[in-house]
Amino acid sequence: MSKVIKYTVNFHITHDCNMRCSYCYAGDKVKASMSQSTIEASIDFVVGEVQRKKANKLIIAFLGGEPLMEKQQLFHIHDTFKKRLGDEVKIVGQLSTNGLLLTDSLMKELTERNIMVSLSLDGTPETMQKQRPTIGNSDYSKIMQRTIKSVLKYNLFTNAFCVVTPESSKKLYDNITWIYDQGLHFINCTLDYSAQWTYQDFEVLATEYEKLSKWYEERCNNVEHFYLSSFDERIQTHTKKPVACGNKCSIGNNQISIAPNGDIYPCMQFVKPAHQADKSVQLGTVKGGVVASKLLQLQSDIIKDKPECSGCKLKDRCSTWCSCINYSSTKSVSKASPVACHHEKMLIPIVDKMSAKLWKEKNQLFIQKHYNPLYSFVAQAMTTYKG
């Protein structure tokens, strides 16, 4: 079996969006989408990079704004890559969407192309209405019911992406369990690292995590196959350390983000409309290519030791390796995020305590999930079969 060489490109095909999320990192919602010539130049650039790096797997992640506002362009980009790269490069399409424009027929088209859909969904309709209003402030709950049903029909493993803000952290348990109860059992949860978190917020959040740890235990006892990143990622930093953490940030190198105007950035968090963009982190353009000196500077910043983390016992398990988290919190990729630091110090002990209990009880789901390399493969096969 040949070694997998992966290249990831985040296509931000539009700045436009039909929602107005309070925490959105992507800047103002303007009607600026990728032009045809920028699309072609972007494809040329990526194909060149894939060939130069001899990559045999290309991950195309469609991000926004809301990518489905430009669905024709999305399909065009995906199909052109298929044609240009042929069978030698495995193409994995990923779409992160708020789901408002998803229809059953669209889901069918996406599935036929093997484009995996992830739903951004922060929790209960009440939470959504508060922090993710639609343009017209319409009733979101009915749309979501339809959308969730539709995505699960095509993929039982659909990921839900949930952003936790200081406000929504008070209801984290309700939000996560609501998402789970809708049938979305694979939940990626991340903090809004750019928010102004207070100590009080973290105290409340700790209580919610404690509740979720009991909930996680119950799911394990009932042998339910699920993923909750807040817990599973941190368990993996202990059980699969070399893979699950460490200096794995590959931004700018094997991962780039292309803005609607064709500017290249190291990661999705940096892409904003031109009038808000931070030019210091722009690596180049699809037409002019990557500026080598900028890339080298970025890479040396990323791998720099963080003196503020020196001697920390949780350093190897912490999320401050993530340049995007650091940037959104400190405006620097090499400075550890204080919010992430506090969050990890609060959450890791809760996760470890729960895991030690499950391990002591010899919980089979916990053991298989975290120690069996074949678990996800079998779980996927069997769930699909049962579904």
Next chain:
Amino acid sequence: MIKSVFGIFIDTKNKSIIMKNRLKVTPIRKYKTPRYPSYLDESPLLMSRKVTKTGYYATALLGAFGLFAFSTNSNATLELKENPIKFKELGFPHTYAMYGTGLPDRLDRETAVDIIDSIFLANKIELSKEVPISKNGLSFNATGYNEKHNIGYVWLDHQSTASDCFNSWRSSLNKSALLPQDLDAYNKLMKEVGDSYEGYQKEKDFFENLIKQRGYYKLLKIKRYLWRNDALEQKIETYLRENKNYLDVDYGKEILEQYDNEKVDLKEMEQIVDEKDTSIATFSKYDSRFAYNSFGGYEKDENGKLVLKETDTKKEAIKDLENLVQEYIDWAKSEGRF
């Protein structure tokens, strides 16, 4: 509105301190190793250290399928390591034999402790000797204990166990030991019950009741069950000789407390084996796996003289003990106990 007061940013509207502005990254200097296996430990899916790669993947595959094959609350398919030490194997409470030849030989304390220590050391666990352990109602001395790794063992024999760990054909007390006022009560009772099975039972209960009530009788019982513990025997004898206030409520309190704190009683033994409160192995002199019979008959030597035949039974008992200690350490490690 956000105001800065002494460098701290305060949101006056929400009356909250803004963390982002004042929070600093602070390293955490101490963190206990999580008590579940890490990527550095042997995979819990490996049932045996000698498993082949193919065997490992077969196990992994079966294990994962097993989760789906069974409905909820499945007790699963995968055999994991379990504590190799079982209470019923320890041979306690031990019943003394009244008489007889042909009783099995047992490993003596010195031999057993040397063997157990060497296996722990081979696993890079250095042990301190006779360490007091006190936790969740447990109070005893561990024969060997490593504080850093929180693991150790207790060798269970006469020296480390309390008197309730032994059954004997001898009664714990006898008539001649009774104090005058208790002797009166005893005589009265015996007159009532006469020489009968019921009388025998009532006499036994009478003695046990006295032991519970008086420190004096407790000391006598302990002394009676001591075996090759000259120091404690001497200490009790001296105390009895020098203190004639036998009816005192606190009679022998200091000796009794020390005895309770150092020795493993039967209830504690079960609690230790349960391993909920400690990671201390119980290895027992009366475990039948370490019993051996050194008498292998006679044989003629080169001069035609009858000599005792040498046997390997002791070596086998030692090997069995070594294996059990290693199995325990492997299990404790697989549990993430150290």
